[in-house]
Amino acid sequence: MDSLIYLTESLMEIGPCSSDIDFDTGHPDKSTNDFLMRGVLPEGVGGIYVPGTEFGGLIEYIQTSNTSEVVTNKGYTWRGLLDQGVIEPPSGENYKIVSGDANAVIRSILSSFLGGLFYVPEEASGITITNYQFARYCTILDGLTDMLAEKDAKLTIQAVKPSAGAPIRVQVSAAPAVTIGDKYSAEYPVDMTYTENSMGITHLICLGQGELKDRTRIDLYVGANGEITDTPYYTGINDRTATFDYSSAQSESELRKYGIRRLNELKPGKTIGINDAEVDGDVGDHVYGYMNGMSTTVTIVQKILTISGGIWTYESKIEGDT
Amino acid sequence: MINVTYTASDGTVYNLMASMAMRIKTANFHESEWKATTTSRKFGVRVNGWAKEAKSFNMSILFRGSKAKRVSALNQFHASIDRDIIYNTPGILAWGDWHITAFIHSTSTYPSDKQDLETINDVTVLCPSPFWVSEQTVIVDPAGDTSLRPTDIQFNPSYTYPYSYQRSAEYPRIYIDHYAPCDFRAKIYGPVSSVHLQIGNADLSVSKAVPAGAYMIIDTREHLKPEEHCYMVFGSTVTNCFNDRDPSASLLEKLDPGFARIRYDRTTRLELTIFKERSEPEWTA
Numbered sequence: 001m002d003s004l005i006y007l008t009e010s011l012m013e014i015g016p017c018s019s020d021i022d023f024d025t026g027h028p029d030k031s032t033n034d035f036l037m038r039g040v041l042p043e044g045v046g047g048i049y050v051p052g053t054e055f056g057g058l059i060e061y062i063q064t065s066n067t068s069e070v071v072t073n074k075g076y077t078w079r080g081l082l083d084q085g086v087i088e089p090p091s092g093e094n095y096k097i098v099s100g101d102a103n104a105v106i107r108s109i110l111s112s113f114l115g116g117l118f119y120v121p122e123e124a125s126g127i128t129i130t131n132y133q134f135a136r137y138c139t140i141l142d143g144l145t146d147m148l149a150e151k152d153a154k155l156t157i158q159a160v161k162p163s164a165g166a167p168i169r170v171q172v173s174a175a176p177a178v179t180i181g182d183k184y185s186a187e188y189p190v191d192m193t194y195t196e197n198s199m200g201i202t203h204l205i206c207l208g209q210g211e212l213k214d215r216t217r218i219d220l221y222v223g224a225n226g227e228i229t230d231t232p233y234y235t236g237i238n239d240r241t242a243t244f245d246y247s248s249a250q251s252e253s254e255l256r257k258y259g260i261r262r263l264n265e266l267k268p269g270k271t272i273g274i275n276d277a278e279v280d281g282d283v284g285d286h287v288y289g290y291m292n293g294m295s296t297t298v299t300i301v302q303k304i305l306t307i308s309g310g311i312w313t314y315e316s317k318i319e320g321d322t
Numbered sequence: 323m324i325n326v327t328y329t330a331s332d333g334t335v336y337n338l339m340a341s342m343a344m345r346i347k348t349a350n351f352h353e354s355e356w357k358a359t360t361t362s363r364k365f366g367v368r369v370n371g372w373a374k375e376a377k378s379f380n381m382s383i384l385f386r387g388s389k390a391k392r393v394s395a396l397n398q399f400h401a402s403i404d405r406d407i408i409y410n411t412p413g414i415l416a417w418g419d420w421h422i423t424a425f426i427h428s429t430s431t432y433p434s435d436k437q438d439l440e441t442i443n444d445v446t447v448l449c450p451s452p453f454w455v456s457e458q459t460v461i462v463d464p465a466g467d468t469s470l471r472p473t474d475i476q477f478n479p480s481y482t483y484p485y486s487y488q489r490s491a492e493y494p495r496i497y498i499d500h501y502a503p504c505d506f507r508a509k510i511y512g513p514v515s516s517v518h519l520q521i522g523n524a525d526l527s528v529s530k531a532v533p534a535g536a537y538m539i540i541d542t543r544e545h546l547k548p549e550e551h552c553y554m555v556f557g558s559t560v561t562n563c564f565n566d567r568d569p570s571a572s573l574l575e576k577l578d579p580g581f582a583r584i585r586y587d588r589t590t591r592l593e594l595t596i597f598k599e600r601s602e603p604e605w606t607a
Binding site: 003005012013015016017018042160161162163164165309311 | 359371373527528529530544547548549550551552562564565566567568569572574
């Protein structure tokens with residue numbers, strides 16, 4: 001049974017919470033990674049969580065007013081707290097470069113973060129990272145999310161109670177992304193939309209460091225099958241060009257990496273939208289949809305839990321939704 | 323005749339079916355409504371769930387007797403229901419074995435047009451929780467005597483439970499005579515080094531010693547404060563024990579209806595109260 005439980009500041013359980021609350025957690029570019037709860041907090045409350053899930057966090061913002069009885073409580077979700085730290089290059093190095101099992105890498109990144117709030121299991125994830133170069137001074141959440149996405153893996157976060165009398169533990173680990181298939185199709189009673197979008201960008205001029213004519217420039221193109229290439233494919237009326245300004249890119253490879261990510265967001269294509277509320281799975285998992293003879297795979301980028309009047313509503317957002 | 327009472331939060335009990343002094347003239351306790359939460363579909367709606375609003379109903383009470391008696395009774399009754407509102411502590415309206423928490427928040431009093439010895443008091447009742455509750459209590463004590471009827475008790479000597487029970491051969495079984503999962507309150511008396519209790523599928527293990535003279539309460543009811551779901555009382559000291567629950571023990575799950583075995587070592591007394599909830603009080607023949 002799902003239950004929402006109050007925590008002390010030292011992460012000990014106090015008892016169940018029956019307040020209304022909204023959690024928003026997911027990809028750092030798509031989610032606010034925070035929660036909002038209304039109501040007067042019982043004495044000694046410092047946090048809140050749903051056992052066995054990533055819905056939870058520390059209450060760090062309380063707003064009261066003499067004109068309203070409403071008290072607003074907010075905080076970052078566990079995932080949101082990972083956005084409050086930065087991965088720094090080692091002294092004398094330009095980049096932090098890591099190799100090894102993904103869990104070991106995550107453990108090394110989180111070892112001294114927030115006083116050891118996060119726990120990474122000793123078990124190997126089976127996902128091997130080889131010479132991964134973090135962007136300079138990226139947030140921990142950005143860095144780990146990008147690192148795992150390159151391996152088609154996801155960051156799983158789960159707050160659990162390890163034993164009686166002990167504080168809860170926020171467990172962070174890597175896991176392969178799962179594709180939820182064969183469930184979302186015309187035969188399944190789910191609302192879907194099919195979009196054929198030719199309004200996208202097919203040529204992206206990526207501009208990096210330097211001044212005027214000396215700026216680093218990389219031209220990226222959309223290929224015949226939607227892949228990103230260095231060779232123009234679309235010409236004439238279909239040649240749609242935009243610029244991507246990333247003057248802080250420290251290298252050509254970094255400029256290329258973020259340019260590819262940007263062009264993937266801007267390019268034309270055919271997509272299937274699936275009613276978000278119907279989608280199962282974790283942030284980073286994929287959803288396979290089939291409609292009008294076309295199939296597509298999209299990634300879950302946001303999970304929302306709303307508890308209102310005792311009714312729990314889970315909602316997922318998939319890539320491409322606004 | 324069904325006994326109907328209103329117990330104000332100050333403890334005063336008003337018998338609303340007293341043949342003379344105070345008696346319900348009209349009231350309908352047997353009305354209820356579920357409201358659907360839906361998502362619009364091309365054809366009709368999809369029902370996602372059902373909810374209930376607070377229950378509200380009207381009741382007309384007849385006060386009888388001499389003028390002095392009626393004035394006294396009315397003044398006392400109105401002081402009680404006013405007090406409930408001022409302190410925001412509901413009273414309890416009982417209909418036979420079923421009860422519901424209630425505020426009487428609107429009244430209108432006027433003389434009966436039939437007799438000089440009657441005064442009518444029309445009231446409106448608001449029940450914050452829209453469910454009527456009936457309590458079923460079971461006591462398991464160290465002597466082996468239980469409040470269970472003989473037919474309720476069954477034995478399963480072959481059962482192996484991962485705790486060391488002194489009387490592991492005897493696990494009483496109760497029958498929860500209802501059609502829906504039920505909230506409950508368990509009161510476990512000390513001394514026990516740790517509470518190992520399972521009722522049906524509900525694991526209620528709490529790793530906390532309960533000394534002699536103390537008791538622990540585990541209560542699933544939703545309207546309680548966070549710290550009132552698992553606590554220990556020892557003299558005047560009350561200690562929240564929710565964090566001492568075993569990770570596998572939710573302490574908040576209702577009991578499924580039907581037979582439920584009570585797996586408990588029976589070295590100390592256990593009192594179990596099961597709260598059955600209905601939209602309307604159950605009819606009796």
